[in-house]
Amino acid sequence: MGVARYWRAQDQRYSLAGNECSICKRKFFPNKTMCPVCHRRSFGKMNRFYFSGEGKVSSYTVVHDPLPGYGAQVPYILATVDLVEGDTVLGQVVDCDPADVKIGTELEMVFRKLSEEGKSGTIQYGYKFRIK
């Protein structure tokens, strides 16, 4: 894939920049163009919102059979993280043993390398999480 595909969402991936519906105050990650609750009333009224990166594990897995390009990271922990401000994000949990992660474990965001694309070798960066 071309670099632009990744570059486009850089602020979201680098700093957990989501948005907030100014009508109902619900927060979203990734960005939503319209609030799925307020619908047309929210159009043009979605404001940027930076999540703190703090949250709790709602569920997780340890991946042993990865996608091409992720083999060097195996085994890695992948979790759904309920962010303290609302909404949920999927990301890897790093700097710990898989046995340390449980449902409810408190996490904080860290900035890491995500992957390296096969042919071009382009490196993608973004959020991962570690135990708080």
Place this chain on the structure above:
Amino acid sequence: MKRLSRDVAVIGIGQTRFGEHWDLSFREIGIQAGIKAIMDAGIDSSRIDALYIGNMSAGLFLDQEHIASIIAEEIGLTDRQIPTTRVEAADASGGLALKQAILSIASGLNDVVVVGGAEKMSDVTSDIAAGFIAAGADQSWEALFGATMPSLYAIMARRHMHEYGTTREQLAHVSVKNHRHGAMNPFAQYQKEIGIETVLKAGPVAEPLGLFDCAPMSDGAAALVVCDMETANEICDEPIRIIGTGQGSDTLSISNRPSLTELRSTKTASRKAYEMAGIGPSDIDVAEVHDSYSIGEILAIEDLGFFEKGDGGPATERGDTTLGGKIPINTSGGLKARGHPLGATGIAQVNEIVLQLRGKCDSRQVKDARIGLAQNVGGTGGTAVVHILEVI
């Protein structure tokens, strides 16, 4: 309540055996299934008005798009230039193709339609194929972060275990039961029973799921001939009426859903199908559900209303879903044992239900089966399609 403008029936079925067909091309497996269904229906091909084909990703797997035209050509339907349409919703492509065919008949546009589902996966290596399967999840917000399709189901499984006490053994019982059923199906990829130790000791894929919790990579095709009820009664002795069709969507990413332990798309699709049919879950005699991963079957039998939320695991362990049980699930062997050629699966499920309702399932026949259901899921549940069929 929404109803079809006219009734639609299945009058012909056909499928290839699912498996690794190194010797057969995509065209050849498509032909096998399509011609079998047309022969089974006993109609002259001059009566076919249209073709729909479910296929997830010939573009990725074969570098070939525009496959509806290929299939039409190969099964000899291009002499009249009838419309052919490919339908895509990841591994719900087959079920969704059937729905489009039904709508085209109910609308009055077509009378007789051939619906196919086909996928050729073995032309690429399995790790490449796994990457293509992940294209049915969210590339930007799941796969880029290292998520594979099984890892997303594993996350749902872990949460289900946490909320409802579902056990690793109960998940394994899904695969054991489906292999037991598959051993009785001549079209199944794996016609071999396995013990629970085989599942529990298999290598981990994404914990808690191991290799035997996952449906295999498969080549295969399945096809149906569907038509309006008037035509069905004219040319077929035992048409199987489609009494309900329903479709539901949800977010592509699992993290954007309020719950990890249900598929809202399945719940909505089945509610619509039940309403159209005027029946409920307790009226279903046999069902084919989407067990691309073992947890998928647990979620399905709960979300379809066969069991209370949280009772899917215990019900499977009790034997309620096995042949002879309360509601036999996946008598074909399911995706796990019959095989899972992505776009073909939804059509193969309906093939099995029709065979059951015709009473032609031999040793895996559900006694007195009159009403059957098929549930087909795309990816982790961004799409679900449910069909209910009844013998007349």
